Amino acid sequence: MxxxxxxxxxxxxxxxxxxxxxxxxxxxxxxxxxxxxxxxxxxxxxxxxxxxxxxxxxxxxxxxxxxxxxxxxxxxxxxxxxxxxxxxxxxxxxxxxxxxxxxxxxxxxVTPEIAVKDYKNQIIKYKAVTVSEDEIKRQIDSVKESRQAENLDDKFSRSLGYPSLAELEKVVERQIFISKENQERQRIENELIENISKGLDFKLPQGLVERQTQDMLRQTKIDLAMKGLPREKIEEQEKLLLEGIQPEAKKQVRVYLILSQIAKKENIAIDDHMPRKVMEFLLSEADWRAT
Missing domain, CATH: 3.30.70.1050 (Trigger factor ribosome-binding domain)
Incomplete structure (x- = not known):
């Protein structure tokens, strides 16, 4: 050949x-x-x-x-x-x-050459997640108002499927904790990628950007249709939707290429689970510091 x-x-x-x-x-x-x-x-x-x-x-x-x-x-x-x-x-x-x-x-x-370095031992400043009594109360009060309940007691809790008000408070506390923990995790991951990406200048493959843009546009149309927006209205807004989607599509492609470059360096398989595996690797190699 x-x-x-x-x-x-x-x-x-x-x-x-x-x-x-x-x-x-x-x-x-x-x-x-x-x-x-x-x-x-x-x-x-x-x-x-x-x-x-x-x-x-x-x-x-x-x-x-x-x-x-x-x-x-x-x-x-x-x-x-x-x-x-x-x-x-x-x-x-x-x-x-x-x-x-x-x-x-x-x-x-082809994948552009990306000189990724200093991705290990990144400093991560994290905040301990806590849930206050006031947060729990506000959440339960919101449910109470939506159901137009008169009293906040065990009877009200049982109407929601919980044996007592104390048990309901525990469940709500856990839900708030998980939500805040996920938000903190997302903040950390975004900050980590941003730090690793600093100074990296490379061209994005146009075909990959276009494919990601079309995938996101298709999903956005489905979401709008599920919310009841008529098909004609969705099609009328396509140009506007694309303008909003394209910057995010480029960002996602950029992050994917950086993660895939790290995956190659660390012998992590390039498959559907690669981004999550690389992120877990980066988090495990980071220098965690409480704030």
């Missing part, structure tokens, strides 16, 4: 790929053998037509099938050999195939 990689910019590469000889020849023979088993040619029993007759009737079919099978195999082989971290589907052009050679051009988006 012959490959020639041309870097168009920090996120895009052009690859010229060519193979000759047995790999192409053998694929043609393999596909012809498959076609011969099922070929229906007038005057011959199924699977018994001679090669020259098959060539006449099925040459274009075989040609298309060889391309369908060989191009992905050769492309994947080239990507592996060149150690390219491709993040979007390739654009394949200038395909040329004959019985002994195959060549084509591929344009791909």
């Amino acid at each position: 012959k490959t020639e990689v041309k870097k168009l910019d920090s996120t895009k590469c052009e690859i010229n790929i060519a193979i000759t000889g047995d790999q192409v020849k053998n694929k043609f023979e393999e596909v012809f053998a498959q076609v011969a088993k099922e070929a229906k040619v007038p005057g011959f029993r199924p699977g018994k037509a001679p090669r020259d007759v098959l060539e006449k009737h099925y040459a274009s079919t075989v040609h298309e099938q060889v391309l369908k099978e060989l191009v992905p195999d050769v492309y994947n082989q080239a990507i592996a050999e060149e150690k390219l971290d491709v993040i979007e589907l390739p654009q394949i052009t200038e395909v040329k195939l004959d019985r002994l050679s195959l060549s084509f051009k591929v344009t791909v988006e």
Whole structure:
């Protein structure tokens, strides 16, 4: 195999790929053998037509099938050999195939090089989460008002499924604690990523940004529809929705690429769970300080 990689910019590469000889020849023979088993040619029993007759009737079919099978195999082989971290589907052009050679051009988006450093031992200033009696009271009073209850007592608590007011207060305290703990955790994670990201300047792959933007737009439309907004109104607002979504989409892609770079350095698998795994790793390596 012959490959020639041309870097168009920090996120895009052009690859010229060519193979000759047995790999192409053998694929043609393999596909012809498959076609011969099922070929229906007038005057011959199924699977018994001679090669020259098959060539006449099925040459274009075989040609298309060889391309369908060989191009992905050769492309994947080239990507592996060149150690390219491709993040979007390739654009394949200038395909040329004959019985002994195959060549084509591929344009791909790749992960930009990101010089992530100093991501360990980040200082994290955290606040101990507490819940005051006043917070508990305000939450319960809010429920009381929404239900138009007269008294805040065990009877009221039982109407909510709790045996006593004391038990209700414990449950509400726990709910508030979890909510505040989650908020503090999110604040810490955002601050941690922001600190690691400082000074990192790299181009975002446009295809990845576009895919994230469309995913977020689709989810936003679903959310609006679930809230009862008519489809026509949603479509009218699409341009406005995109303007609001695009900055967040870019931010999410930027964070993902930084986390994936850390994952590679720390031998963390790049899968659907990667962002959470990397974040847990960063938190475990941080220098925690109470405030």
